[in-house]
Amino acid sequence: MRTTKKASHTQLWINVLLFVFGCLFSWFAWYVTLPETPVAKMAALSFGFGLVILIGLLAYFDTAARTRMSRFWVDLLFGAGIVALMYVYLIGLLVMWQVIVGIAGGVLVLAGLFALREPHHISDRGPLPPADLDDSQK
Secondary structure, three states, X not given: OOOOHHHHHHHXXXXXXXXXXXXXXXXXXXXXXXXXXXXXXXXXXXXXHHHHHHHHHHHHHHHHOOOHHHHHHHHHHHHHHHHHHHHHHHOOOOOOHHHHHHXXXXXXXXXXHHHOOOOOOHHHHOOOOOOOOOOOXX
């Protein structure tokens, strides 16, 4: 696969932003929990970067979806995974069904809204070559 200088520059900035957001999410987890043991400190750091990895995977698989239904399921599954990570880390294994139902409904609505967009196709990823169309093909 051939990459241009602009594409590699864009990928560099995406990686820098992912690292910055990983640090911000880790700082948030550290601030909320105030860990004292080494295991708790590692959990706070892994929460932030695990969240960024899940968001990156969500974005990657969302752009690779070919149909609206596949986009819906990708968004729903990764959204549920992200929410489950946040719920277990911030609240714990305590089951509060009101919170779980509310969050699941929010993920379902967001996945449905994002699935309304047209899926990406290979032909949409760059300029099309010029075509000589006559009047019968228009």
